[in-house]
Each structure stands twice: as C-alpha cells, then as structure tokens.
Amino acid sequence: MEEVDKILIHSLRQTGTDVGKDVQSVKHFTSELIVEAVVRCLRVIDSTLGSGLSPSLPPGMSARFRVGMSLAQACQDLGYKGEIGYQTFLYSNEPEIRSLLMFLVEKLPKESAEAMDQPAGKSAILQKSIAAQIKAQLSIPWLPPSCRLPLLSKTQNPGSWHSFHSHNLSLPYSLKVPGKKPLKEEMDYRKDFLPPVTAQPSQHASVPASLLEQHAGELSAAQEWENEWNSQGLLSRLTPEEYRSRKRARLQKRIEEQLRTATQPRPDTLGVHRSGSDLTDLLQSFGGSTVAGDILSKGTRFTHTEKFTFTQEPEKAAQQMAAVASSLPSSHQSEEDLLASLQRQLQQLSLSLEEVGGDMRQLTVSVHQVSDELKQKELSNAEKEDSVRVKKQTIDLLPNAEDNLVKLQALVEGSAKRVVNLATQWENHRAPLIDEHRRLKMLCSNREVESSRKLSEIKELHDKIRQSAEEAKKKEGLYKQLITEFESLAKDVNRSAYTMKILEIVGNIRKQKEEITKILSETKDLQKEINSLTGKLDRTFAVTDELVFKDAKKDESVRKSYKYLAALHENCTQLIQTIEDTGTIMREIRDLEEQIETENGKKTVSNLEKILEDYKAIRQENSVLAAKIRDA
The missing domain is CATH 1.10.287 (Helix Hairpins)
Known part of the structure; x- marks a missing residue:
C-alpha cells in the first residue's frame, strides 16, 4: 500500500491539492485535506460538479455536515459505487478514503489528451495558473467588507480600476515593408529616439490595452491577406510581390480618377474653381502626367458651354461689379449700416445666382433634347436618302428593261457561280481551320484542367504546410513545456532506482501469482x-x-x-x-x-471521540441559537 499511497499523493499534488511533504500515506490525511483533495479532483474531472463546492471545511458543525453530504452526492453522481456519506469525510478511515481517492484518480483526464487539447509552452503554464487562481476566487462567495475573513479581505478587496483605452504604438517590426530595405535614418531613429512601448502611451495603465489592440490588428490583417491570397491571389498566377504591386497600382488609379472627377465643376457653380490648381500637385504625385490646364479643359459639353458663356461676357460682369461698387455706402456711414447693406446686396447676388443657375439647368436640358432630336432626324434622313437613291437607279433602268434584265440575269448567274466557287474555296480552307480550332480548343481545355489540378494541388500543399507549421509549433511548445517541467524536477532523483523498484514490485507480484x-x-x-x-x-x-x-x-x-x-x-x-x-x-x-x-x-475510538466532541459542539450551537431566539 505504500507505493499506492505515493502514487495517489503525487496525482493529488498535480491537481493542485496542498499535500505537505510530511504526509507519506493516506492514514495521515486529515478531514480538511481529504475534503480539499476530493474537491480538487472533482473540479478537474467535471467543472460543473466541483464549481459549487468549497475546498475548505467551514468552522460550524452543521455547515460541515452539509459539505460532507454535498461531496458524497457529487461522488455518487460521478459513479462511485461504494458506501459513502458525510462520515466518510468527517470521521474517515484508511480503506474507505484510499478506495475513494483511487476511484477519483482513475477518473482524472489523461495527460496525453490534455496536452493535445491545450496549448503547450510557458504561456500555457501561465494561463493554467491564471485560470486556477480565477476559479479559486470565483468559487469563494462574495461577502460584504464587514463580514469578510482575512483571506477574503485580500482576494475581494477592490483595487484600482482603469478604463480600457488603447493608443497607437510604433513598433520597429511593424514598420518593415516587404522587399524594401529600411533606410539608415529610420534605423538610427528606432535605435536612438524611438521610446519603448511602455513609455509611448500617455498612461501606464493603457499599455496592455494598446498591445492587445496592436496585436489584434496585425493578426486580422494577416488573416485577411491569407484569405485574399488563397481565394484570389492563387488564381491570378502571380507572385505575392507582383500581386501586391498590381493591387497598389489599381488603388492608385482609382484615387487618381476620383480626384480627376472632383476637379470638374458642378452645374450649380459659377466661375472657374480654384480647386483644380490646388489638386494639380497631388495628381502629379500620384503619377498623373497632365497639367492643370489639361485637367480643367477635359470635361463634359456643359463645362465647355459654361466656360464659353462666362468668358464671352466679361464686360457685363464688369458692369455688374461697377454697379455694386457704386451702390456701396460712403465712408461717413456707420459700420452697421455698411454691414447691413452688404448683406442685402449679398442676398440679392445669391438670388440672382440661383436664378441664373436655374436658367442654365433648363437650357442644358433643352440642349440635350434638341441634340437627341437632331440625331433622330439625321438617321431618318439617311434612311430616306438610301431609299431615294435605290428608286432613282431603278427608274433609270426602266427605258431599256429587256437588255437590263438580260444583263442582270447574267450578273446574277455570275454572282451565283462566284458564290459557289467562293463557297468551295471556303470549305477547302474551313476544314483544316476547324480541325486546328478543335485541336487548339482541346489543348486549351487540357491545359485548363491541368492548371486547375495544379492549382488544387498547390492549395492542398498550402493547407498541408499550414497544418505542418501548426503541428510543429505545438510540438515545439510541448517540447519547451517538457523541458521546463524537467528543469523544475528535483535533480537528485535517480531514474534507475525507480526502475529497479518497479521491477522488484513486478517480480514480487509475479512470485505471488x-x-x-x-x-x-x-x-x-x-x-x-x-x-x-x-x-x-x-x-x-x-x-x-x-x-x-x-x-x-x-x-x-x-x-x-x-x-x-x-x-x-x-x-x-x-x-x-x-x-x-x-x-x-x-x-x-x-x-x-x-x-x-x-x-x-478505522480509528473507531478516535472517531467516537470526535463524534462526541462534535455532538457537544452541536449542542452548544443549538443552545446559542435557542438563546438568540428567546432574546429576539
């Protein structure tokens, strides 16, 4: 039983049970240690069963009895067939506790399955410890500050709260452009002037939020690029650099077209806009080869008409401006009168501009209608001219009808012979062309099938490469975790001694058999x-x-x-x-x-003594409660 107890104690320590080094056998287990071990095992086996159970015994006897009954019911729900009750935990004996712990240890999930389902590495160990701490804190009920014990006052004490604010971070690795070497000035800036990540946010509490935001953005960008490359990039049969450059060129062209469209004046505006000259340099920076005059000269028929109209009447505009200047008040008027008069004149000018704009729109619509009608008239005139020409030629042929009929018949027969000859020649040329077309079509279809097959193979290879990379990453993490666990193990343990002991136990069992x-x-x-x-x-x-x-x-x-x-x-x-x-x-x-x-x-005598002590404690609690009831 000594070896069995050692295996049980080792398994319980792996579940998180605080088993002391002086405890070497199950008979040394106290009631508190038994309850903690059972609760830890239940939480590992089934979190729903162990989530509502506390790993520590409460001080009151009635609460202890309730905890014992809850643990017994949980073990029975898990499938334990032996006799179990509150007395198993409060007045324990060695055989029953050993059989119960052996049942729970056998129900624990295997390490191999757990290692395959969970990520490995130092981060996995950190996540496990964080999850264990959070579960331990969540299992403790919340109490008001006046009713908390020293342990709860530490875990449930409200600390400083910070809102989740993220800031843009400048990271050296995120500034790299594929296929482009960083400049020496950029490298010097990163090395000498770029502050560390912890100093870039305005508040130190925003560092985790900023890092999480940065990492989420980079991860989403990488996933979007991978999805786009697998869906569209592979079909384009281009390298990733060529695909990126073509995408960048398309985006640049669209921006240039949008800016070129924005420089054209709208119908409800008057005069020449100055925005075209402001956007000239921007268009040239995007690779545009046109100058400001070319940009502004290219436009619709309405823009040319508008420009012509407003350039043909400079004298009229000058007269209007002179009238406005003459209507301005004299210098001895007050500023308020001057402002009021200017506002009135501005309103009048705005109304006149709106009227002129409305007239121009109506004229533009009428010009479009007239141009459409003109096109229709030209088409109908062309059709009528063709019919008139045919009728005229027919009338010219009427005086010499018989000779013309003979000539026409001879011309028709010659045309028919020529058509037959051309058809024969076309058939002679058509047969090899059709065969060549069929051959090329079949070759093209074969190439398409071959290319689609190769494309599917490339996709499968990409999937296999990704799966192999993920498996390699998992195995590397598992290797690191095993190295960490190996380094954390005691170095004075001799593997050969354990092997010899196991062989001796197996030999003894064989001899006994x-x-x-x-x-x-x-x-x-x-x-x-x-x-x-x-x-x-x-x-x-x-x-x-x-x-x-x-x-x-x-x-x-x-x-x-x-x-x-x-x-x-x-x-x-x-x-x-x-x-x-x-x-x-x-x-x-x-x-x-x-x-x-x-x-x-079974320690019957000691259990009887404990039962008597618990009985006295229960009677004392009952008397205290009865006194409180009488006082109330």
Missing part, C-alpha cells in the same frame, strides 16, 4: 485425493459391512466384530467431521483477526 497458482493446484490435488479416499472408504466399508453381516448371523464372535466395525466407522466419521469443523473455525478466526485489524485501522 506463482505461489498462489501453486497453492491452488496443491489444494485441488488434495481435494481430489480426499474425495478419492472418501469414496474408497465408503466402498470398503460397504463391502466389509455386507460380508461381516452375513457371517454375524451364524457366529456370535463375528457379531461382536460387526458391532466394533460399526463403532469404528462412526468414530472415524466423527473424527473427520471434527477435523473439518476445526478448519472452518480456523478460517473464521483468521477472518475475525482481519476484521479486527480493519476495525483498528
């Missing part, structure tokens, strides 16, 4: 021999009894021998029965001795 098999075989042989001797004795007695009984009818001395024979047989039967009863009594004695040892191991 051989001895048990030998004893069983000897017992079977003895039982066969006893059965054969008993049968032989019965048969011998039956034959002897029959022979002696025949002679006893004739001779008195033989009659006495018969009586002695019967008495001897009866005495031998009683002796055999006595020997069997002695063996049965010896077995019962051994069973009773084992039961006595078992009862001694």
Whole structure:
C-alpha cells in the first residue's frame, strides 16, 4: 500500500491539492485535506460538479455536515459505487478514503489528451495558473467588507480600476515593408529616439490595452491577406510581390480618377474653381502626367458651354461689379449700416445666382433634347436618302428593261457561280481551320484542367504546410513545456532506482501469482485425493459391512466384530467431521483477526471521540441559537 499511497499523493499534488511533504500515506490525511483533495479532483474531472463546492471545511458543525453530504452526492453522481456519506469525510478511515481517492484518480483526464487539447509552452503554464487562481476566487462567495475573513479581505478587496483605452504604438517590426530595405535614418531613429512601448502611451495603465489592440490588428490583417491570397491571389498566377504591386497600382488609379472627377465643376457653380490648381500637385504625385490646364479643359459639353458663356461676357460682369461698387455706402456711414447693406446686396447676388443657375439647368436640358432630336432626324434622313437613291437607279433602268434584265440575269448567274466557287474555296480552307480550332480548343481545355489540378494541388500543399507549421509549433511548445517541467524536477532523483523498484514490485507480484497458482493446484490435488479416499472408504466399508453381516448371523464372535466395525466407522466419521469443523473455525478466526485489524485501522475510538466532541459542539450551537431566539 505504500507505493499506492505515493502514487495517489503525487496525482493529488498535480491537481493542485496542498499535500505537505510530511504526509507519506493516506492514514495521515486529515478531514480538511481529504475534503480539499476530493474537491480538487472533482473540479478537474467535471467543472460543473466541483464549481459549487468549497475546498475548505467551514468552522460550524452543521455547515460541515452539509459539505460532507454535498461531496458524497457529487461522488455518487460521478459513479462511485461504494458506501459513502458525510462520515466518510468527517470521521474517515484508511480503506474507505484510499478506495475513494483511487476511484477519483482513475477518473482524472489523461495527460496525453490534455496536452493535445491545450496549448503547450510557458504561456500555457501561465494561463493554467491564471485560470486556477480565477476559479479559486470565483468559487469563494462574495461577502460584504464587514463580514469578510482575512483571506477574503485580500482576494475581494477592490483595487484600482482603469478604463480600457488603447493608443497607437510604433513598433520597429511593424514598420518593415516587404522587399524594401529600411533606410539608415529610420534605423538610427528606432535605435536612438524611438521610446519603448511602455513609455509611448500617455498612461501606464493603457499599455496592455494598446498591445492587445496592436496585436489584434496585425493578426486580422494577416488573416485577411491569407484569405485574399488563397481565394484570389492563387488564381491570378502571380507572385505575392507582383500581386501586391498590381493591387497598389489599381488603388492608385482609382484615387487618381476620383480626384480627376472632383476637379470638374458642378452645374450649380459659377466661375472657374480654384480647386483644380490646388489638386494639380497631388495628381502629379500620384503619377498623373497632365497639367492643370489639361485637367480643367477635359470635361463634359456643359463645362465647355459654361466656360464659353462666362468668358464671352466679361464686360457685363464688369458692369455688374461697377454697379455694386457704386451702390456701396460712403465712408461717413456707420459700420452697421455698411454691414447691413452688404448683406442685402449679398442676398440679392445669391438670388440672382440661383436664378441664373436655374436658367442654365433648363437650357442644358433643352440642349440635350434638341441634340437627341437632331440625331433622330439625321438617321431618318439617311434612311430616306438610301431609299431615294435605290428608286432613282431603278427608274433609270426602266427605258431599256429587256437588255437590263438580260444583263442582270447574267450578273446574277455570275454572282451565283462566284458564290459557289467562293463557297468551295471556303470549305477547302474551313476544314483544316476547324480541325486546328478543335485541336487548339482541346489543348486549351487540357491545359485548363491541368492548371486547375495544379492549382488544387498547390492549395492542398498550402493547407498541408499550414497544418505542418501548426503541428510543429505545438510540438515545439510541448517540447519547451517538457523541458521546463524537467528543469523544475528535483535533480537528485535517480531514474534507475525507480526502475529497479518497479521491477522488484513486478517480480514480487509475479512470485505471488506463482505461489498462489501453486497453492491452488496443491489444494485441488488434495481435494481430489480426499474425495478419492472418501469414496474408497465408503466402498470398503460397504463391502466389509455386507460380508461381516452375513457371517454375524451364524457366529456370535463375528457379531461382536460387526458391532466394533460399526463403532469404528462412526468414530472415524466423527473424527473427520471434527477435523473439518476445526478448519472452518480456523478460517473464521483468521477472518475475525482481519476484521479486527480493519476495525483498528478505522480509528473507531478516535472517531467516537470526535463524534462526541462534535455532538457537544452541536449542542452548544443549538443552545446559542435557542438563546438568540428567546432574546429576539
């Protein structure tokens, strides 16, 4: 049992149970340690069963009984078939606790499955410890500050709260552009002037939020690029650099078109806009080869009409400006009157501008309608001219109709022969062209099938590469975790000693099995021999009894021998029965001795003392509660 207890203690320590180094066997377990071990195991096996259970015993006896009943019910729900109740935890004995802990340890998830399902590495160990701390804190009920114990005052004490604010961070690795070497000035700036990440946010509490935001953005960008490359990039049959450059060129062209469109004046505006000259440099920076005059000169028919209209009447505009200047008030007027008059004139000008804009829009619509009607008239005139020309030629041919008919018939026959000849020549050219077209089409389809097959193979290879990279990353993390665990293990442990001990245990078990098999075989042989001797004795007695009984009818001395024979047989039967009863009594004695040892191991006396103490404590609690009720 010593080796079994060591294995149990090692497994309980892996679940997070605080088993002291002085505890070397299950018989040294206290009630508090038993409750903690069972709760930790239940939380690892099934979090729903162990989430509402506390790993520590409360001070009150009634609460202890409730905790014991809850643990017993949870173990029964998990499938434990042995006898279990509150007494198993409060008044424990060694065999019951050992069997219960063995059942729970067997129910624990295997390390291999856990390692495959969870990420490995130092980060995984940190996450496990964080999750354990959070679960431990969540399992403790919340209490008001006035009712908290010292432990709860530490864990439930409100600390400083910070809102989640993120700031843009400047990271050296995020500034790298694929296929472009960083400049020396940039490298000097990063090395000498770029502050560290912890100093870039305005508040130190915003550093985790900023890092999380930066990492989430980079991760989403990488995932979007991977999805776009797998869906569109592979179909384009370009390298990633060429695909990026083509995408950048398309974006630049769209921006240039948008800016070029924005420079064109709208119908409801007057005069020449100055925005075109402001956007000239910007267009040239995007690779545009046009100058400001070219940009502004290119436009719709309305823009040319508008420009022509407003350039044809400069004298009229000058007269309006002179009228406005003449209508301005003199210098001796007050500033308020000047401002009011200017506002009125501005309103009048705005109204006149709106009227002119409305007239221009109506004129533009009418010009469009007239141009459409003109196009329709030109088409109808062209059709009529064609029909008139045909009719005129027909009328010119009417005076010499017979000769013209003969000529027309000869022309038709010549045309028919020429058409037949051309058709024959076309067929001669068409047959090899069709064969060539079919051959090229088949070759093209074969190439498309081959390219699609290769594309699917490339996608499968990409998936396999990604899966292999993920598996390699997991295995590398697992390797790092195993290295960390190996380094954390005690160095004075000798593997060969444990191996020898395991081999010795296996050898002892094998010897015990051989001895048990030998004893069983000897017992079977003895039982066969006893059965054969008993049968032989019965048969011998039956034959002897029959022979002696025949002679006893004739001779008195033989009659006495018969009586002695019967008495001897009866005495031998009683002796055999006595020997069997002695063996049965010896077995019962051994069973009773084992039961006595078992009862001694159950610590009955100490449990009775604990029960009496708990009974006194319950009576005292009941008396206190009764006194409180009377006072109330």
